[in-house]
Amino acid sequence: MTTMTEASVREFKMPDVGEGLTEAEILKWYVQVGDTVTDGQVVCEVETAKAAVELPIPYDGVVRELRFAEGTTVDVGTAIIAVDVSGGAAPEPAPAAPAEPAPAEEAEPQGRTPVLVGYGVAASSTKRRPRKGSEVPAAAAQAVQAELNGHGAAAPVKERPLAKPPVRKLAKDLGVDLALVTPSGPDGIITREDVHAAVAPAEPVVEAPAPAPAAVPAPAVAVYDSARETRIPVKGVRKATAQAMIGSAFTAPHVTEFVTVDVTRTMKLVEELKQDKEFQGLRVNPLLLIAKALLVAIKRNPEVNASWDEAAQEIVLKHYVNLGIAAATPRGLIVPNIKDAQDKTLPQLSSALGELVTTAREGKTSPAAMQGGTVTITNVGVFGVDTGTPILNPGESAILAVGAIKLQPWVHKGKVKPRQVTTLALSFDHRLVDGELGSKVLADVAAILEQPKRLITWA
DSSP: OOOOOTTTEEEEEOOOOSTTOOEEEEEEESOOTTOEEOTTOEEEEEEOSSOEEEEEOSSOEEEEEEOSOTTOEEETTOEEEEEEOSSSOOOOOOOOOOOOOOOTTSOOOSSOOOOOTTOOOOOOOOOOOOOTTOSOOHHHHHHHHHHHHTOSSOOOOOOOOEEOHHHHHHHHHHTOOGGGSOOOSGGGEEOHHHHHHHTSOOOOOOOSOOOOOOOOOOOOOOOOOTTTOOOOOOOHHHHHHHHHHHHHHTTSOEEEEEEEEEOHHHHHHHHHHHTOGGGTTSOOSHHHHHHHHHHHHHHHSGGGSEEEETTTTEEEEOSSOOEEEOEEETTEEEOOEETTGGGOOHHHHHHHHHHHHHHHHTTOOOGGGGSSOOEEEEEGGGGTOOOOOOOOOTTOSEEEEEOOOEEEEEEETTEEEEEEEEEEEEEEETTTOOHHHHHHHHHHHHHHHHSTTHHHHHO
8 A cells, every 4th residue: 555755745725715714615626536736736616605716736746635525514724635746656664673562652653654534643742762771660660659658568650551642632532541441452552442432331230120200202303205305505605695694684773765766768878888889898787877876876975885893883984885796696695896896987897797797607706806895786676576675795884776677657747658667775784874874875876877867967
């Protein structure tokens, strides 16, 4: 069997690919044991609580071990792949010369054999062997012990049980005295099984029969019909979304306001922009103008673009807008944001929106793209829904829900006519945004969508 020396093996650990993440799921391995890898080569794809990310290996070598299978969730900092960087297979270990068993405190064997994950050799400080001739003879030790005990006869010196460091740690964790454990390993070495056997419950002592208490029925084991039910583990993006929504809903006091608006002129402007040379090859849709309208409303009411610092008991006003766009993906709902959206022209905003949506659908949104949002837009209208009461993205002050745009009867210039109408809903953190401020923001968005020429005069 080929083994790896400590000097030739590099272990690549699960990195924190996002801010403060603690775990990630291995979605797919791109390499197998025996493959040659180079510095920067992508070896696997992992899914964090925020996105799917490809991980490159930081050195050259030969893959010797994949520590976890696909679908396994691994803690950040745990080694996931071992690579031999020596340029070839590690040599076979030389046969050890027969010798008497050494205590566990002495140096480890020269060749390190493969171990199961979770049972690796623990890091420890370097320990020296006792100098030759420095050991106290057993007879002298017994005499000293007898003198200290005040007895005429020397008490025998208690030998330290033989056990390897991992076994000693296991015994310490379980509260087992190794001196009371019966060894079963070669040359009297205590094994892990010996330690586990020592903590196994002893047979109960049979005493005089006593009236048996009333039997307590064991809890019924839930049985599920797999033909009628499907259970899906909650992890990755869905797990993070659930936790974030619970935290937001029960931390920030939500208020939602609604307005129904005639967006017929906005829809006409969308069609005109699609023919404009400046927008050739760009995504032009109602969401583009709604996003621009919200940015203008924030410029007119900057206090809405803020966050609540609970620890410092301060309101943090943001002089930039990282505009989040809620995107439904196969892995769940994510909210990437466009950085410094307030500085972008309409074509630039269109380009950023197109890139954001495409990246999200491909599942390639980076964790950085989902951090630092200030306000969010969620377009539930694409599903034919009139509107909703959206929950704030954690750390943000407001979220705008856009409903379906439908042809409806509407009073226009004193007459009932068919017009393109939609309903907007603005949820905001009532600690930061009072009713007046929230109403002003929502009214400004509605006014711009009703008369999009205001984009020129208000921007």
